[in-house]
Amino acid sequence: MIQLENILTDRGSKYAVSGGAATTRQEAAAFVKALCRNKKYAKATHNTWAVILPDGTPVKNDDGESGAGMVILRMLEREEVVGEVVVVTRWFGGVKLGGDRFRRVQDCVRMYFEARG
Template identity: 70%
Template sequence: MNSRAGIDAAIKALKRDKAYAKATHNTWGALLPDDGPIKADDGESGAGMVILRMLEREDLTGHLVVVTRWYGGKHLGGDRFRHVQTCVRAYLDALAG
């Protein structure tokens, strides 16, 4: 992922899937080679920054990481950040594979 236009297209494609379109939150972060860090919380305040920090620690440029959550009736509070970290870590581990 090298541009904001590419990210917008990827998010749009993701939301063509009805499950993702109906998700409560599709938070994302990316470190673009030319434009630097960008993120979106999609109502999950602070989640995009969690994704960005993890990408920055790994110096991982050109990757878009989206973490999707469907509200299941239980408020997660601060645990939501732990869940975001777990998802991003799974992606990073798969890259290292």
């Protein structure tokens, strides 16, 4: 598991990114559940995630951050990352980010890719 906390702040919203192996939808959901055992992540506004299963099936969950799961999924497809769930966590800071929220999600996923090598 890779977990990068407090990597971005934008207008009060704070971001983290995590990821690890997941070869089934159930493993991806279990990864997010394990992440949320940490109260900090459980209290987050959004834990958006995506994974491409080994059979090529894309799975995503926006967790209320409409469209963010698709952003993660597209980045996984471009990098050809299979069997690895990526979770972008956001703690809302009181100011709506509009379209910038997608740029922050992309920034987080890029940082995750850099950390995993």
